[in-house]
Amino acid sequence: MASLDDLKKRILSVKSTQKITKAMKMVAAAKLKRAQENAEKGRPYSEKMNNIILNLSNGISDKENAPKLLAGTGNEKVHLCVVLTSDRGLCGGFNSNIIKKAKAYFSKITSEGKNLKIITVGSKGYDQLKRQYNDKIVNKISFKDSKNINFFDAEKVSKIIIESFQKNEFDVCTIFYNKFKNVITQIPQAQQIIPLKSYETGNENEKDNYEFEPEEDEILGNLLPKNISTQIFKAMLENSASEQGSRMSAMDNATRNAGEMVDKLTIQYNRSRQAAITKELIEIISGAESL
Amino acid sequence: MSEEFKLEIVNPEKSFLSKEDVTEVLVPAYEGDMGILKDHISIISFLKPGILKVFSKSGEDKYYVEDGIIEFKDNTLSILTSSIFSLDKIDRSYVSQSLSDTEKLLSKEDLDDQSRFLISQKIDVLKSINSN
Numbered sequence: 001m002a003s004l005d006d007l008k009k010r011i012l013s014v015k016s017t018q019k020i021t022k023a024m025k026m027v028a029a030a031k032l033k034r035a036q037e038n039a040e041k042g043r044p045y046s047e048k049m050n051n052i053i054l055n056l057s058n059g060i061s062d063k064e065n066a067p068k069l070l071a072g073t074g075n076e077k078v079h080l081c082v083v084l085t086s087d088r089g090l091c092g093g094f095n096s097n098i099i100k101k102a103k104a105y106f107s108k109i110t111s112e113g114k115n116l117k118i119i120t121v122g123s124k125g126y127d128q129l130k131r132q133y134n135d136k137i138v139n140k141i142s143f144k145d146s147k148n149i150n151f152f153d154a155e156k157v158s159k160i161i162i163e164s165f166q167k168n169e170f171d172v173c174t175i176f177y178n179k180f181k182n183v184i185t186q187i188p189q190a191q192q193i194i195p196l197k198s199y200e201t202g203n204e205n206e207k208d209n210y211e212f213e214p215e216e217d218e219i220l221g222n223l224l225p226k227n228i229s230t231q232i233f234k235a236m237l238e239n240s241a242s243e244q245g246s247r248m249s250a251m252d253n254a255t256r257n258a259g260e261m262v263d264k265l266t267i268q269y270n271r272s273r274q275a276a277i278t279k280e281l282i283e284i285i286s287g288a289e290s291l
Numbered sequence: 292m293s294e295e296f297k298l299e300i301v302n303p304e305k306s307f308l309s310k311e312d313v314t315e316v317l318v319p320a321y322e323g324d325m326g327i328l329k330d331h332i333s334i335i336s337f338l339k340p341g342i343l344k345v346f347s348k349s350g351e352d353k354y355y356v357e358d359g360i361i362e363f364k365d366n367t368l369s370i371l372t373s374s375i376f377s378l379d380k381i382d383r384s385y386v387s388q389s390l391s392d393t394e395k396l397l398s399k400e401d402l403d404d405q406s407r408f409l410i411s412q413k414i415d416v417l418k419s420i421n422s423n
Contacts, residue, residue, distance in 0.1 A: 041306060212334070
């Protein structure tokens with residue numbers, strides 16, 4: 001049985017761990033609020049962008065010559081997967097959830113005999129994927145230096161994607177990220193961005209007659225790359241909110257577990273202290289009796 | 292009858308401006324400046340670098356935009372742009388910085404006509420801001 005001193009030390013160490021997890025939880029909660037606000041603020045832009053593209057692709061007359069970013073290359077041989085993860089750990093199942101989703105997709109692709117290429121965004125994703133898929137990873141991006149998610153970073157990612165698309169290096173592009181539902185629930189998402197999946201819309205009948213200036217094709221050609229940046233930016237915003245939410249609940253759990261452990265250890269400590277006192281008393285009494 | 296319509300300017304990060312009492316917006320559209328009044332036909336167009344003017348009851352506001360997309364529908368004008376600055380608050384040093392950057396771009400050889408046009412447009416606008 002552990003001595004009193006040992007128990008004391010253990011209690012102290014668990015308490016200091018608890019302090020750390022508590023602090024991390026607080027920080028995550030504060031950051032979560034901001035990330036959530038950012039995600040909400042970013043929504044109108046991506047929604048409007050979606051609407052405009054939807055209207056445009058409805059209005060496009062010549063489907064055959066539609067831009068490749070919209071219609072695809074006609075092949076489905078090479079798949080590019082962009083896995084968006086965080087740069088920091090200690091956030092519960094956040095990263096592993098994305099990776100799990102992505103890996104399931106990867107094995108589906110490879111079993112169908114298609115080629116796979118991976119771009120990882122965020123260092124945690126790279127760490128988890130490099131063992132199994134090292135030869136598939138064509139690029140890894142990390143935004144460790146930028147404090148906040150900004151549109152500029154998203155544009156960098158989309159530029160890499162678009163450039164490699166124009167070089168015909170892949171046919172289909174899918175991004176993986178966590179969609180923020182609430183603090184405890186984040187849903188890993190796989191979203192295909194090239195070619196653009198036709199949107200599931202309820203307002204199919206509401207076809208507007210737009211005037212386009214310049215021509216539809218030219219607008220689309222200009223808009224689609226922007227849309228990719230926007231989608232990636234949206235994914236990054238959702239991801240950062242999810243990361244903080246996930247970290248907050250993970251740290252909350254850790255704090256609670258540490259508290260339980262401290263209680264248990266304290267009881268054990270008190271019991272053994274009492275036992276020691278009782279033992280001493282018995283020794284004294286029996287010593288006195290024998291006199 | 293009221294002659295007002297709604298204007299929404301959104302950035303990727305946030306909603307930049309939302310106004311209900313706009314009477315006219317002058318946008319630097321890709322194929323020339325365009326004035327938009329109430330009950331304009333639905334239109335989608337691009338912006339080129341230029342000055343965006345918003346007329347409302349409370350007066351006239353001017354913004355500098357670099358690029359963007361506009362959509363007018365059901366008397367709502369949505370402007371999606373990643374770079375927009377109010378002319379009253381624009382940072383002079385940013386303007387001169389961006390001006391010199393853009394001028395460097397123009398000196399490159401391998402430009403197509405379209406981007407050359409956009410860049411020189413940008414320079415003109417930036418110069419006119421600077422001289423004010």
